[in-house]
Amino acid sequence: MATIVEGSLRDKITMRMTPYVLLFPAIAIVAGVLGYAVVRGIIMSFFQIEVWEAEEPFVGLANYRTLFRSPGFQNSLLISLIFVGATIVIGLLMSLVHALVLNQIAFARSVFRAIALIPYLVSGVAAAVMWRFLFTGDAAIATQISAALGGSTVSWLADPDKALMVITMANVWFIAPFATLILLGGLQTIDPEMYAAAEIDGAGSWQKFVHITIPSIVPMLSLALMWLSFASFNMFDIILPLTGGGPGRSTEVLAVYMYQLAFRDLNYSTGAAVMIVILIINIALSAIFLRAAGRSRDDR
Amino acid sequence: MTDNSSINRPLGTRVVAWGVLLLITLWAVLPILWSLSASFKTPLTLYTGGFLPDDPTFDNYRRVLTSDGFPNYMMNSLFLALVSTAITLFVSVLAAYGFARYAFRWRHILLLFILIPRILPRASLIIPLYDLVESLNLLDTYTVLIITYTATAVPMATWILIGFFQAVPKELEEAAAIDGASIWQRIWKVVVPISLPGMVTAGILSLREAWNEFPFVLAFTTSSDMRTLPYQLFLMRDSMGITDWPLINAFTITTIVPILFLYLLFERQIVNGLTSGAVK
Numbered sequence: 001m002a003t004i005v006e007g008s009l010r011d012k013i014t015m016r017m018t019p020y021v022l023l024f025p026a027i028a029i030v031a032g033v034l035g036y037a038v039v040r041g042i043i044m045s046f047f048q049i050e051v052w053e054a055e056e057p058f059v060g061l062a063n064y065r066t067l068f069r070s071p072g073f074q075n076s077l078l079i080s081l082i083f084v085g086a087t088i089v090i091g092l093l094m095s096l097v098h099a100l101v102l103n104q105i106a107f108a109r110s111v112f113r114a115i116a117l118i119p120y121l122v123s124g125v126a127a128a129v130m131w132r133f134l135f136t137g138d139a140a141i142a143t144q145i146s147a148a149l150g151g152s153t154v155s156w157l158a159d160p161d162k163a164l165m166v167i168t169m170a171n172v173w174f175i176a177p178f179a180t181l182i183l184l185g186g187l188q189t190i191d192p193e194m195y196a197a198a199e200i201d202g203a204g205s206w207q208k209f210v211h212i213t214i215p216s217i218v219p220m221l222s223l224a225l226m227w228l229s230f231a232s233f234n235m236f237d238i239i240l241p242l243t244g245g246g247p248g249r250s251t252e253v254l255a256v257y258m259y260q261l262a263f264r265d266l267n268y269s270t271g272a273a274v275m276i277v278i279l280i281i282n283i284a285l286s287a288i289f290l291r292a293a294g295r296s297r298d299d300r
Numbered sequence: 301m302t303d304n305s306s307i308n309r310p311l312g313t314r315v316v317a318w319g320v321l322l323l324i325t326l327w328a329v330l331p332i333l334w335s336l337s338a339s340f341k342t343p344l345t346l347y348t349g350g351f352l353p354d355d356p357t358f359d360n361y362r363r364v365l366t367s368d369g370f371p372n373y374m375m376n377s378l379f380l381a382l383v384s385t386a387i388t389l390f391v392s393v394l395a396a397y398g399f400a401r402y403a404f405r406w407r408h409i410l411l412l413f414i415l416i417p418r419i420l421p422r423a424s425l426i427i428p429l430y431d432l433v434e435s436l437n438l439l440d441t442y443t444v445l446i447i448t449y450t451a452t453a454v455p456m457a458t459w460i461l462i463g464f465f466q467a468v469p470k471e472l473e474e475a476a477a478i479d480g481a482s483i484w485q486r487i488w489k490v491v492v493p494i495s496l497p498g499m500v501t502a503g504i505l506s507l508r509e510a511w512n513e514f515p516f517v518l519a520f521t522t523s524s525d526m527r528t529l530p531y532q533l534f535l536m537r538d539s540m541g542i543t544d545w546p547l548i549n550a551f552t553i554t555t556i557v558p559i560l561f562l563y564l565l566f567e568r569q570i571v572n573g574l575t576s577g578a579v580k
Binding site for chain 1: 313314317318320321324325327328329331332334335338347390391392394395397398399401402404406407410413414417418419420421422423424425426427428429430431432447448450451452454455458483508511512513514515519530531533534537538543545548549552555556559560563564567568570571574575
């Protein structure tokens with residue numbers, strides 16, 4: 001009798017412990033690297049860390065005050081907002097249209113679907129280099145086309161406004177395909193009978209689109225928005241190889257500004273403060289999107 | 301499922317849909333095709349002949365493949381991608397099984413460790429991590445890259461696998477348990493083989509992450525022995541003097557071909573795996 005109780009107790013403990021044991025390696029490595037980085041980043045941003053000085057005095061919010069007053073930061077924040085805003089608008093429209101037409105066609109659909117995701121597989125550096133090739137120099141294809149159309153013959157990457165347009169286009173090219181995939185997944189879950197019923201009621205294409213298609217994919221739309229805004233807000237891989245933040249500081253988004261601050265100017269504590277600003281904006285964005293989506297769909 | 305609806309659409313709508321689709325598809329492949337085309341040209345013929353080079357040459361590829369350091373960069377990329385993916389899959393299978401099969405007290409809190417990393421930008425982690433890596437004397441080592449690549453790949457892989465594991469019927473496992481299979485055997489002999497499409501998806505996405513990774517290798521390595529393909533490409537793109545675009549394009553194409561090949565091989569699994577993961 002006693003042994004049975006003991007056995008079942010041991011079984012119970014084993015049962016209880018099992019999920020934690022299974023989860024331990026994953027949580028340990030994620031918390032150990034990513035969790036550590038976040039906590040350490042927060043701490044760093046409150047201290048004055050100089051490479052050549054042993055002392056690291058606590059300075060409270062001084063790094064943040066310096067940051068918000070610095071023209072470089074204000075410039076980067078503005079550039080980031082333009083870059084993210086333009087990417088979201090163009091990227092969402094493009095991926096929605098792309099997903100809709102992919103969902104429409106019957107012939108060779110899987111081929112076009114496969115091609116659609118290709119930019120997502122290319123590395124950011126490779127994408128940046130390919131886009132650089134399209135736009136660098138007097139002989140670049142883009143410069144030639146613009147010259148043939150009677151436009152400027154100046155290289156696009158040497159012009160601040162055009163350089164910002166180029167990184168935005170490259171970014172849309174790079175990240176919109178994944179949004180297309182998310183939206184296509186949503187479109188495929190819509191029951192065709194809903195359209196059939198609407199047709200019986202005499203609904204036109206536009207009405208079906210507005211009253212059936214869009215409402216059915218609201219969660220996927222907000223997921224796609226989330227992807228586009230996070231991916232572009234944190235974009236680094238495309239911009240550093242494509243323009244290096246230039247010409248001047250015209251394409252220096254926050255992530256690039258942060259990298260330059262820390263690894264070129266060796267100003268780690270202010271760099272860490274930029275990191276925290278980026279994180280806070282990310283958290284705020286996700287809160288907004290999750291609320292907009294109506295409910296959190298994380299765990300079903 | 302929705303295919304039927306497209307058949308009885310008016311011709312005009314279908315023509316417009318096809319036109320738009322071809323246009324967007326062209327946009328997606330054009331930069332790659334342009335780069336591919338240039339990789340078969342010489343600096344002199346770079347801007348002539350349009351997409352089809354007049355006198356295609358393989359010389360650029362020969363120069364890439366025989367250049368100093370290339371075998372080294374290739375091996376670094378391959379080694380890091382394979383090792384970090386193997387560890388990622390192992391760790392993620394266990395975690396995903398835990399999340400998929402057990403209800404336990406801290407489940408929701410722990411699930412956040414899988415979800416929150418998605419909004420942690422890689423580039424922003426390098427400042428605080430650099431400090432730690434330096435003090436542990438791990439700069440310029442494979443160890444730091446493998447650990448960081450694994451840490452950033454585990455959340456996505458776990459998330460994908462949870463969905464697949466939940467779809468495995470519990471009865472199969474119960475039958476195996478009656479036959480005396482331990483939990484370890486049930487995971488690796490029952491659940492994982494059935495979830496092979498999920499494993500392929502998670503595996504290729506982890507490979508992609510590591511193969512394409514840039515900020516960590518940029519920040520945590522300085523020696524040329526440690527360079528990966530993307531890092532070398534980054535350095536090549538801005539060499540002093542006249543840029544040898546045909547060579548750079550050949551290098552670009554060489555770095556993206558392996559992952560594109562894998563993707564096209566398993567495209568159906570990956571797209572379905574990602575879609576079901578995203579829709580959930």
